[in-house]
Amino acid sequence: MDDINLGMADLAEKNKGEGESYSDGTRRQYLRTVEDFGQARDIDALSDIDVPSVKQGKIDEEWVLDKDEVWDLIDAADKPRTKAVIAVCWECAWRATALMSLRVKDYEEVNDEYGLLSAPTDVVGDKGAGGDKKPVTVARGYLDNWLHEHPRSDNPDAALFCRTDKQTHYGEHMSSEAVRRQLKKAAKDADIDEDRVHVHCFRHARVTYMKKSPEYDDMDIEHTLDWAEGSNQMKRYSHVTQDDKIASVLQARGIEAESGTVEPELQDCPRCGRQIPYDARNCPYCSVRVDEKPAGWYQLYSKLLIDPENDPLHKKYAGMSGTTPTMQRLPREQFSWVNAVFRSFLVERVGLGDPPGSHDEIMEIINIENLPEEAIEKVKHLILSTSFGANYQHHQADYELAENEEFTEWLREGYDIELTEDSNNPLKK
Template sequence: MVDATDVQGYRDKYDGQMERLDEADIDDRDRDAIERFIVHCRTNDSDIDSLGTVVGHLNRLRLSAERSPTPLVELGSVDDVNAFKLHLEDEHGLSEGTIRNYTKAIRKFLSYRDLDFADDVSVGAPPKRRHDPDDEIDQDELGALLDASANPRDKAMIALLADTGLRIGAVLSLQMQHVDVQGRRATVTINEDANVKGDDGTKPLTWSRGYLANWIDVHPRPGDPDAALIHKLRQWNEDDDAALIQQYAGRIITETAGRAGLDPDRIEARLFRSTTISQWIRDDMGEQAIKHRTGWEKDSRMFEVYSRVTDEEMNDVVFDHYGIDAADGGGESGPPLEECPQCRTPLRGGEAFCPGCAAPISSSASEATDETSSALREFMVEADDADARAAAASAAETAENDPAFASALIDELEKLE
């Protein structure tokens, strides 16, 4: 059964793959060797941290055993492996990328069996990935998706994907205990018990905070720390954390795109992440901050995938030098809002702060608020005079509740820089 630790359904997929292996028309020596290898992967291989990886190896090794002219246990050289790769291409019509995935599983299988030539098996270079900025979800499209969402839960899910850049599996694995929207600095903490690819720690929320708070107000079990944040709306019970399976969440996004008048085949979960990362690059957030938010390793070369975005930035430097303005203003990463997502106060457009509750509306206002709050706290710590500390504390409190004062204070602090 799917739960917040396995929203991809890997446990069910694993059971299904083991049944297929048991029923496969393959050499019994291959079947036995693959079963032993899978036990090793699950218990002794420190390089494997996800059941999904095990499922992938199991699937490809079974298919390899079914398609190989000779049993896998009889592969005795690099030439044998290369001949099998050609067989997969010529006889089964598999693509270069699929053959590469087969070869990765076979090499790991051969290495487990302590065969001397295993390390000499060439997997081949991974295909070069490039992000195309033309594929991104623009602000109007994001606003249309939020407007077309069927309920506050779906709205919160889409807002989280677009704001945090998290993979959909990470968002769906969040439980109520992983969410903090009480203060001005709202966060979510990655569920490290889940099958989450390469991510951990606490992540900041900016403009999505209000959408999330609105969903929590009507959440079926807001007080249950183990309940899924993105919770089922029907067919659940108290013993179930009620997490959505990833495929169903993907269908929600597709259906929402259709209602929004967008191409359902184009708008998929992974596109939110790539769009958000591109926007962070354009906002000059800085490599280390982006790596923190994405979960990339500090020496990651993933920025090469977004080379066209950095090309845009360099072009902007040239255009700015010659005083050539862009056709549109750009700048903000959140959707255009007609009302405050926190208190529902109507907005005329362009406000930095909500006129009703003083919540920051734009991402730049949110960042400026954080910087101002940090500066005031620093001043309170360093100030020797008690009256000065009290004045700073009062200013911080007023800024949190008075949008005009907050905006004016930020303007004054920026003049001092």
């Protein structure tokens, strides 16, 4: 028996490979499986193995993403699919196995306020998530936007989060590695430590938020995280302080606490009236800006101008602050113009790309030194994360018409230039 236990101890210490070790829980499961096998086959030597208990470590609050950082990641994500993945990770807190097995038919629009996501029941390794339905309110707008661009959204059995690389596996489920790369890229663009951002980190972030909020009790948390009732997992979140808990109780009773307050999860969009994430910068349905700062493109564009007070586009959105549309949602001619201005800036400032047709005229109204060095990456990101194709989806009628006469005349009068839609964007190659 001692020899067997020594062998099992060696098994418990095995590694996946160089630099990677199995978790304590996985090692314990190896031993438990061997013990169960011994009991089933009446092998005494295997049915009495010393299976060590596993101590769940405490969660370090400094390492857990807060809600602001989650929205920073969504803002930084350059694809609707990535935004939807992050939003679903946050709201549903599924493990990667369940998340990557979702199909189009697993998402159900219930009404204007929420939808339902159901984890498939035939997935190995989902740890109890199979068949579980979860309401989506925060993530719904991002899912709807992604499905609008999904290449096979009319096929109910298609992967919800599918590959779009137009190679052999086009349309198949994304791999966990592909999701990992997308999350790391969003983290880098959001200036968040990449080691803190992975699918599982959203589970910790979600339960931390829910424990602080007066809107949720332990049963809600157990359902969201797919934990058994009365799970000991809750003890890992001791970083939720007494101040947080007191504030949660007071908020539930309509009383404002002096410390530890938790913001609500949803708010009403000021334009379309639909419920949207409380900390969202933009409404995922109508794209209106809902925070107090103008959209990023507007801030960069205005700073580039030599004479912003006499610029027609700057004047059009001046004073709108939070209601400034995103660059992707700008009307066709406005989008074309801003795109050309940013491309001219990159050509002159860092020698990147080819000048647009209106380059000479643009250089007469902007000063490329007006933007600091750190703004260059922001301009690159705006160009790479927007496209005429995506803008077309938002303003199809404008593209189907020869041109938007009213704005074209207004813009031409303001700049006295010839506008061209230069679709050969070298940054997209």
